Amino acid sequence: MPHCPACQQEAPAAVSRCPLDRSFFVLSRCPRCEAEVFPKERFCAACGSHLEGGPVRLAARLTAASVPARVAASLLDGLALLVAYEIWLSLEWGGGLPVVALLAAAWWGLLPVRAGQTLGQHVMGQVVLTEDRQELNLKASLARMLAAAFSWAFLGPLRALFRADGATTSEAWTRTRTWSLQPDAEETPA
Ligand SMILES: [Zn+2]
Ligand SMILES: [Zn+2]
Incomplete structure (x- = not known):
């Protein structure tokens, strides 16, 4: 059963993040036999291993965001950036390519830090995490x-169309992923 690593509550169906503290729900597995282990267990119930290294935590209920959904998020971000640039110009501090590059860097580099998302990704229900579903730090986000x-x-970016895991080239390089918060059809309760 997926649970919250922060407050230990069990995950309700079809939800990816804890409503209390916004942590991503995780599923813990024994590093030796991969059996599921429960929070606070010190020994694996299946193989008896001492879980001193800490169980391997696997996040649940996140699927790779589809390419059309990601394009939609990027278009929304582009529109929002255009508005931000208009506002910047109205301040009469000068414009041009360096300003656009700076705005874009702040937008795509800073917003996804720590399980963040850009505005477009928020609207589309997407989140940027590492390959193993950890939150991005500033360095990882800027590299990405x-x-x-x-x-x-x-x-x-077109490579995402042809990869089973839905990763773009840059995501494969930086070991990050854009995840969809919408659960799989099979995980949706009837
Ligand atoms: Zn929690
Ligand atoms: Zn085990």
């Missing part, structure tokens, strides 16, 4: 953004 900007030069 630079890799994404660079990979556009040879259409790296």
